[in-house]
Amino acid sequence: MMSNEHVDEISGIATTGHEWDGIKELNNPLPRWWVITFYVTIAWAAAYTIAYPAWPMLSSATKGVLGFSSRNDVKKELAAAEAAKGNYVAAIEQNTVSEIVANDALREFAVAAGGAAFKVNCVQCHGSGAQGSAGFPNLNDDDWLWGGKAEQIQETIMHGIRFASDLDTRVSEMPAFGDIITPEQITQVSAYVASLSGAVKDASLVEPGARVFAENCVACHGDKAQGNRELGAPNLTDAIWLYGSGETAIAAQVRAPKHGVMPAWAGRLGQTAVKELTVYVHSLGGGE
Amino acid sequence: MLEKTQVAPHAAEQVNSAKTRQPLYAARKKIFPKRASGRFRQFKWLVMAITLGIYYLTPWLRWDRGPFAPDQAVLLDLANRRFYFFFVEIWPQEFYYVAGLLMMAGIGLFLITSTVGRAWCGYTCPQTVWVDLFLVVERAIEGDRNARMKLDAGPWTMRKLVLRPTKHAIWLVIAAATGGSWIFYFADAPTLAGEVFRGIAAPVAYVTIAVLTATTYTIGGLMREQVCTYMCPWPRIQAAMLDENSLTVTYNDWRGEPRSRHTKKALAAGQPVGDCVDCNACVAVCPMGIDIRDGQQLECITCALCIDACDGVMEKLGRERGLISYATLSDYNANMALATAGSTTPVNPALIRTANGTFSDGLAHFHLRKIFRLRTFIYLGAWSAVGLALLISLLTRERLELNVLHDRNPQFVTLSDGSIRNGYTVKLLNMIPEPRTIVVTLQGFPGAEMSAVGIELPPARSFDTLVEPDRLKVLKVFVRQPAGQIEGIAQSFKFRIEDKAGLESAEYTATFNAPEIAR
Numbered sequence: 098m099m100s101n102e103h104v105d106e107i108s109g110i111a112t113t114g115h116e117w118d119g120i121k122e123l124n125n126p127l128p129r130w131w132v133i134t135f136y137v138t139i140a141w142a143a144a145y146t147i148a149y150p151a152w153p154m155l156s157s158a159t160k161g162v163l164g165f166s167s168r169n170d171v172k173k174e175l176a177a178a179e180a181a182k183g184n185y186v187a188a189i190e191q192n193t194v195s196e197i198v199a200n201d202a203l204r205e206f207a208v209a210a211g212g213a214a215f216k217v218n219c220v221q222c223h224g225s226g227a228q229g230s231a232g233f234p235n236l237n238d239d240d241w242l243w244g245g246k247a248e249q250i251q252e253t254i255m256h257g258i259r260f261a262s263d264l265d266t267r268v269s270e271m272p273a274f275g276d277i278i279t280p281e282q283i284t285q286v287s288a289y290v291a292s293l294s295g296a297v298k299d300a301s302l303v304e305p306g307a308r309v310f311a312e313n314c315v316a317c318h319g320d321k322a323q324g325n326r327e328l329g330a331p332n333l334t335d336a337i338w339l340y341g342s343g344e345t346a347i348a349a350q351v352r353a354p355k356h357g358v359m360p361a362w363a364g365r366l367g368q369t370a371v372k373e374l375t376v377y378v379h380s381l382g383g384g385e
Numbered sequence: 386m387l388e389k390t391q392v393a394p395h396a397a398e399q400v401n402s403a404k405t406r407q408p409l410y411a412a413r414k415k416i417f418p419k420r421a422s423g424r425f426r427q428f429k430w431l432v433m434a435i436t437l438g439i440y441y442l443t444p445w446l447r448w449d450r451g452p453f454a455p456d457q458a459v460l461l462d463l464a465n466r467r468f469y470f471f472f473v474e475i476w477p478q479e480f481y482y483v484a485g486l487l488m489m490a491g492i493g494l495f496l497i498t499s500t501v502g503r504a505w506c507g508y509t510c511p512q513t514v515w516v517d518l519f520l521v522v523e524r525a526i527e528g529d530r531n532a533r534m535k536l537d538a539g540p541w542t543m544r545k546l547v548l549r550p551t552k553h554a555i556w557l558v559i560a561a562a563t564g565g566s567w568i569f570y571f572a573d574a575p576t577l578a579g580e581v582f583r584g585i586a587a588p589v590a591y592v593t594i595a596v597l598t599a600t601t602y603t604i605g606g607l608m609r610e611q612v613c614t615y616m617c618p619w620p621r622i623q624a625a626m627l628d629e630n631s632l633t634v635t636y637n638d639w640r641g642e643p644r645s646r647h648t649k650k651a652l653a654a655g656q657p658v659g660d661c662v663d664c665n666a667c668v669a670v671c672p673m674g675i676d677i678r679d680g681q682q683l684e685c686i687t688c689a690l691c692i693d694a695c696d697g698v699m700e701k702l703g704r705e706r707g708l709i710s711y712a713t714l715s716d717y718n719a720n721m722a723l724a725t726a727g728s729t730t731p732v733n734p735a736l737i738r739t740a741n742g743t744f745s746d747g748l749a750h751f752h753l754r755k756i757f758r759l760r761t762f763i764y765l766g767a768w769s770a771v772g773l774a775l776l777i778s779l780l781t782r783e784r785l786e787l788n789v790l791h792d793r794n795p796q797f798v799t800l801s802d803g804s805i806r807n808g809y810t811v812k813l814l815n816m817i818p819e820p821r822t823i824v825v826t827l828q829g830f831p832g833a834e835m836s837a838v839g840i841e842l843p844p845a846r847s848f849d850t851l852v853e854p855d856r857l858k859v860l861k862v863f864v865r866q867p868a869g870q871i872e873g874i875a876q877s878f879k880f881r882i883e884d885k886a887g888l889e890s891a892e893y894t895a896t897f898n899a900p901e902i903a904r
Contacts, residue, residue, distance in 0.1 A: 108403045128412075201839055226794030237798040237806075294803075335801035336868075380838050382798060382808060382863045 182206075186369060194247040194375045198384070204376060211377025214370050218362065227381055231341055232357055237381045240337040243267055244326045245385035251375040257361035258329070266361055269329030274313065275352035282309045287348040293322055293334040297344060415537065416610060416674040418520060419530035419666075423693025432508045433517055440511075441562070444569030448472075453854035454818035461571050467855070473779065474855075476816060485775040489768055496764035498626035500756050501711070502633035506619065506686035512612055513686060515563070515605035516672065519556055526552040530669055556606040557598065564597030610673045613686055620683050629714040630755045634687045636667075636678040636709050637717065639724035640744075642732040644678075659734045660708050666698050667691035667709055677709055705744070712751060719749040785823070785889040786814035787882045796898045803868035805899045811837075811860045813882060815852040822885040823852050825862070830878035830897070832870035837862045849885065864897060871899045 104111050105123055112121045126132075146152060149161040185206040189197060197203045215227065222233045229235035239245065243253050253267060260266040274283060282305075288297045289306025297303060310322065317330040324332035331339065339357075340350050363371055378384070446458035448471055455462065460469040468475040468483075475482055497504050506513060527533045527548050536545055568590050569577055580586035581594075604612050613620060627633060641661035645651045651658045661678070668676050670690045675682060677691045695709040723745070724732045737745050792808035800806055815821050826847040827833055834844035838861040842848050852858045862880075876897045883890040 204839060224795075226792075228795035228798070235795075235798065237795055237808075238800050240801040332801065336799055336803035337801050380861065382806060382838075383800075 189369055189372055194251050194372050194379070197372065197376050198247050198379055204380065207373045207376035208380045210370075211373035211375070214366065214374050215377055218366065219374070222359070227378065232339060232355060234339055235337070236378050237383055238337055239383040239385075240332065240335055241326065241383070241385070242269075242324075242329050242331055242339075245379075245383055247375055247379045247384065249326075250378050250384070251371060253359070254371050254374055254378075255361060255363035258359040259356055260358060260361045263361035267329055269317075270356060271317070271330075271350075271354040273353045278309060278313060283348050283351050284344075286310050286314070287344045287351060290322065290333050290347050291342075291344045294336055295342075413611060414674070416672065417530045417533045417537070418672045418690075419669040419694075420524055421670040421690040421693040423696055425689035425693050429508060429517065429688065429690075433514050436509055436511075436514050437518070441566050444566065444574040450474075450818050453820070455573060457573055459570060460573075463571055474816070474818070476814075479782070482775060482779065485771055488771050489775075492764055492768040492771065494623075495626050496761060496768055498623050499628065499631050499760055499764060502627060502631050503620070503623050503685075503687045506613065506623065507634075507688040510619075510686075512604065512617070513688065515559075515601060516609050518559060519606045519609075520672070522555045522559070523552055526555070553606070556602055560598040560601035560606070561594065563601045564594040567597050568593050610684070613673065614684050620686075624683065627714075628760065629718070630758060632711045632713055632751065633681060634677060634685065634689055634692060634709065635681070635712040635714075635717055637707065637712065637720065638678065639717070639720040639732055640734060640737055641678070641708050642734075657734050659732065660699070660704050662698065662702065664698055666694040670694040713755060715755075716749040716751055723747050783889065783891060784816040785821070785882065785884055785891055786816065787880060787891040787893045788812040788814070789880055789893045789895050791895060791898075797900060799900065800865065804865050805868070805871060805897075806863050806865040807897050809862045809864065809880075809895060811862045811880060813850070813852050813858045813860065815854065815856055815858070818855045820854050821852050821887070822849050823858075824849050824883045824885050825860075826881045826883070827864065828879035828881050828892070830864075830866070830876070833864055833866040833878065833897070835862050835864045866897065866899070874899055874901060 103114060103121075105121060108123060110123045110125060113124045115122045127135075146159075147161065148163045149165050150158050151161065152159040185203065188203055189207060192200070192203065197207050215223075216225065219227070223229050223236055224233070227236040234242065241249070243249055243258070256263045256265040256267060258267045259270075278286075285302045285306035286309040287306070288299060288302035289304075289310050291297050292300075292303045292306075310318075311320070314322070317325060317328050318333055319325055319330070322333040324330045336342075338346065340346060340355055362374070366374070443459050444457065447456050448458035448469075449456055450469070454474070455469060457469065458471050460467075462469065466477045473482075494505055523533065527536050536548065539545065565581070568581075572590075577586060577590065581590060608616075638659070638661075640659060642659040643657060644661035644663040645656075645658050646663045648658050648662065665676075667678070668674075668691075670693070671677070672688060672690070673684045673686060675684045677685065689711070692707075692709045692711070696706040699706050699708055720737065721732070724734070724737050726733070726736060737748060739745055789812070790810040792810070796807070798806045798808075811825065813823055813825075815823070824847060825835075825837075827835055834846060835848070836842065836844045837848060837850070840848060840850060840860075844865065850858065850860065864878075866876075876899070877894060878897060880893045880895055881890060882892075
């Protein structure tokens, strides 16, 4: 280091005293406002590290005197979001699902919230548009095994279907008629059932099929095969077939029926979410 | 080997010599504009009163829109995303009206600049207007040019200790009023004013006032002409709009030169003498600190105060006004050619005057028809076209709109009776501040019926619904067609909406999907 008071001979400007290979650095001062701004930013940075979490310590960092934490900020925002929903959630808790359906504002909120819950919990079986698939009911249509009124849908979601660990679950079980009636009778009754909603290949099977039906099936499906929602017995005269339409699919279901299982959701999601889901499903177009 | 004397020297110059190099940072030299008086100063007072009046008073104008909309004439309601301008109400999707107005402002600027030069800079630019206002305060407190220069150079006497803070305090009050007025454009002005003074307005209101107070004070009070010279892009852009037929503030050296402070002595010596007496009055009044006699320059905002100053001097001397005047480059060039006899010789004042001292008939004067030239017609045409398009669009725009979104998942639903149902999200836009009963109808779709979630009606071809004033209503509508009447996997039909009381209607062509098997 050389003396600070050295003045460059050529330019007459003081140097900073730094020299590299004979090249000296002239000390041209910066504009004062610039220098002041520079010092202010340094002071600001120092104050910032005191005010906010900054300095790394052994196990964590300094907390900062303002007590800021990004986690707390998220908590606050979530709390604010919850608070914003609070009135609606309280109203949903207090009202029955029918009342929610009848109230425009509550219904809109419940449909949005229920739609979100549906995307997480229900789409695995019922599909992202609630359109179902073979064995999994389409929730958009107007055909309901257990009833399409809001309260009935709520009951189904709460307790599930054939869900063994819920005592109030909805249960129906069609016997496997392969062990009860002959294969010929199965062919006949399948033709009869298919004829109720469409044409069949061999019309001569329909009449004997009707007799088989009257002897074995009317107890649950009704004498006009219109189904029975108390028992969860499907309407066999309509255009909607959970396990496929046509004589072959019907015969398979008569011989050894498939029985879908839906879990009970009340315990997992809570009453509010179940109500929201109910209103969402009810709003899909088939609600009664 | 060459001899030393045989090496030819290069004609090179060390342009970056330390002895001649300018410093990179130069401190601003203060400008103390003298008060001007005259026609242009009068005009500028008028423009200042109008522009400041518009800015400060507009939010307080009322405009009755009925009980369902705010009664503030100009309101940017950001919270509800509505823009009110007297009889016009704009929704966010109609923002193209603002875009159109901005285009008109841009083209209008071209038009004005190509005819009368940088009139925007000189008269109406907020920077010019507020600097002018701050200078009024400065003159009132500290006196005119000479008094201010003396005060500035002098020591910190008691008087200076009183005057300086007073000036800055008044500037800050003006700046705060400027920032304060801005926020009234975004909320109901009387309500917000009450809230601001009681300290219960939203924080963003105070932050906005603080920021705009700071910028107004700094940019208008402290930085002044530096903003125009160093920060503003307009001078560069506007300069490109000028041509040889644009009026601009011009020093007419064809009659001013050779300038002389000792006219009589020079005349006695038989030297030619121009009208300019080199009194520097034009420099003293200039808020930009330039000398207009150097010719048209980037710093000149064409505020025309130098014209007033020079005209005053010319009148006192008994000479014609207009030594500095609004002139076009072509007139100026013609007169210069006359004054120099078409050569490169210095200006000879005798050449532009007749024997008895009046101006020669050969002098070119500005003629109004120079305003009407191809360039200005093109600007005017473009400006009018945009304006006309906006006007027609505004007069014919729909205040009842319909948007329909077809459900994609599922595309269709088979119902128990075999009929097919499609779902639609139907959005009804009631864009007037009155509640309206809207009739939704199906058009051209045999056998189809619809029902809407939340509307307790049996399936029908048509239903009514009430839409709140100035609001969008979203309906979930299900359309259902019996199995026997389905004609293909994608049928076209129309939703039609009508205002039950009025004449307005709207239509939307939608598609109805059905499975192949349902046919």
